[in-house]
Amino acid sequence: MSTQFSKGPTFGLSADVRSKLAQKYDPQTEEALRLWIHEVTGRALPDNFMEGLKDGxxxxxxxxxxxPGSIPKINHSTLNWHKLENITHFVRAIGEYGLKPHDIFEANDLFEDMNHTQVQCTLVALAGVAKTKGFYTKSDIGVKYAAKKQRKFNPDKMKAGDSIISQQMGSNQFASQKGMTSYGTRRHLFDPNIGMEKPADRSTINLQMGTNKCASMAGMFALGTARQVTEKNVNLDPVDTTTVSLQMGTNKVPSQSGLTPMGGARLVYDRKYCAKPNEQDGIDFVN
Structure with missing residues (x-):
């Protein structure tokens, strides 16, 4: 009775994949693994490296x-299922030893010669984990993995760091008000040094955030609306929010342009000859 499973040749894509995997197999790594296994177990492997490992x-x-004690019972039978059982026990044991799942080969990769390259990579990774755990040998194979170090930080310090802007994120020099308000909206200026009450919303910009020099009322009103000017020193209270303080611009060279709709009558009032009109008449005063 044959001790191997009957298996036919591969063709097409399967043959191409197996050929590419076989090209990645490294004979020098095989020789290093042979010396390492012989040093650890004391068992000499035959010339065909994979055939010597196939029984598990x-x-x-x-x-x-x-x-020690990873596999209590080892099957020395020549039956195929006993060999597969040994390989399966080995795969489970190295996973418990510390190997990552992506570093472990499957039983068919070795027993059916599906992927000898993966078997070689698994043994190299096993040598690296053994070196990490302090199992040193004369054969230098495998890479020692870095030890994991966990650090715990004070939650209060972590929370305080959220309010600090690192200089690596940029600079706050040359700051401007560009983009802080929509195009055409008012820009209110607030100076805490003159005793003004703090504004209720974010539409008022503190003088510390910019400058009001050379300020104008351009774009503060819709085209054709009246522009009213008030001066705090003469005790003229503004009627509504459309009244602009002198601190926000200038009233030099004022005109009545835009005060009345185009084509509308402009009434003029003279104190000497006319009675006092109502405020709703929209009459201009002439001294």
């Missing part, structure tokens, strides 16, 4: 040397 006996002895 040497693999089980290897993990038992690295982690």
């Amino acid at each position: 006996v040497i693999l089980c002895e290897l993990i038992n040397k690295l982690q």
Whole structure:
């Protein structure tokens, strides 16, 4: 009775994949693994490296040397299912030993010669984990993994750092008010040094955030609306929010342009000859 499963040749895409995987196999790494396994287990491998590992006996002895008691029973039978059982126990044991799932080969990769490159990578990773755990040998194979170090920070310090802007994020020099208000909206200026009450909303910009020099009322009103000017020193209270303080611009060279709709009558009032009109008449005063 044959001790191997009957398996036919591969063609097409399967043959191309197996050929590319076989090209990645490194003979020098195989020789280094041969010396490492012989040093750990004391067992010499045959010339055909993968054939010597296919029954799973040497693999089980290897993990038992690295982690005693990992596989209590090793099958020395020549039956296929016993060999597969040994390989399965080895795969489970190295996972418990610390290997990552993506570093572990499957049983068919070795037993059915599906991917010898993956078997080689698994043994190299196993040597690296053993070196990390302090199992050193004369054979220098595998990379020692860095130890994980966890640090705990004070939550109060972490919360305080949220309010600090690092200089690596930029600079606050040459700050401007560009983009702080929509195009055509009012820009209110607020100076805390003159005793004005703090504004209720964010539409008022503090003088510390910019400058009001050379300010104008351009774009503060819709085209054709009246522009009223008030001066605080003469005790003229503004009627509504459309009244602009002199601190926000200038009333030099004023005109009546835009005070009345185009084509409308403009009434003039003279104190000497006319009675006092009502405020709703919209009459201009002439001294």
